[in-house]
Every structure is written in C-alpha cells, then in structure tokens.
Amino acid sequence: MGVHDRGLGAAWWALRTALGLGVFLAGLDKFFNLLTDWTMYLSSAASGVLPVAAPVFMRAAGVVEMAVGLAILTRWTRAGAYIAMVWLGGIIANLVASGMFFDLAVRDLEIAVAMFALARLTEWRAGEAALERAVRGRPPELERLDARA
Numbered sequence: 001m002g003v004h005d006r007g008l009g010a011a012w013w014a015l016r017t018a019l020g021l022g023v024f025l026a027g028l029d030k031f032f033n034l035l036t037d038w039t040m041y042l043s044s045a046a047s048g049v050l051p052v053a054a055p056v057f058m059r060a061a062g063v064v065e066m067a068v069g070l071a072i073l074t075r076w077t078r079a080g081a082y083i084a085m086v087w088l089g090g091i092i093a094n095l096v097a098s099g100m101f102f103d104l105a106v107r108d109l110e111i112a113v114a115m116f117a118l119a120r121l122t123e124w125r126a127g128e129a130a131l132e133r134a135v136r137g138r139p140p141e142l143e144r145l146d147a148r149a
Helices: 003-032 044-049 054-073 077-098 102-136 140-148
Strands: none
Touching (some): 003 054, 003 102, 054 077
16 A cells, blocks of 8 residues: 555545544434534425424434444445435535525535545545455466566
8 A cells, every 4th residue: 555545545534434423423413402403404395395393304314314424434434425415415405495504505515525525535445455455366476567567
C-alpha cells in the first residue's frame, strides 16, 4: 500500500466513522429530542399526507437512520452510504417544501455529497483489496516482471 493509498484510507475511515455515527445518533435522537424537536422540520405538505402523527413518523425515521448508520459503520458501508444519500434527498425536498430551513437543506446536500464520496471510496477500497489478493495469488516470476515494468 503506497503513501497515497494510506491517505485515501485515512479519509475513508474519517468519513465512515463521522458519517456513520452522525446518522446513527441523529436517528437515536428522534426518540429523545435532546438535540432538537425533530417534528418542527416536517413540512405541512409532508405532515398532511402522513398516515401517523409526526412524532410516530419521526421515531420510524429514527429506526431507519439508526439502521443506515450501523450499515455505514459495518461491512455494508457502500450500500449504507448510498441509502443515506437518497434519504437525505428526501429530507432536503421536505425542508425546501417547508419554505424554511434552507440552511439545513444546504448542509444536508453537503452531507449527501460526502455520503457519495464515502460510497465511491468504499468501492475503490474493495477494488484495491481484490487487486492485492489477485497479485498475491500470482507466481513470484510474474510479480518480478510487473515490478520491472
């Protein structure tokens, strides 16, 4: 693993840890409302079509977010990051529809972009690992030839 690979690996770990914990903790807080009253972020359009009360919906959203956060923190990082990116798209649409919280919509867009970067870095890591396994499985004569090229 080269110096550049280690730098990308460090970026991957930082994104994975921060984004995974952030999503998980935001989901957990949907049950406790310690950070904020999450129901205030529901647009009237969203509240009007929900089949349940806003607090019940937020707790369900919290369960989804905790599951996605755990996926990001475990072996399903790539899938979890893509799911979080799409989920954030829904949150952004809701915030814009509310006519308020545009600052949060921009922040969530930036987090969605970070989720995309995490998913792509995860794909890169998987490709690098597969390449390394393939190289290790090659006869030493071929590895020496590759090193000379």
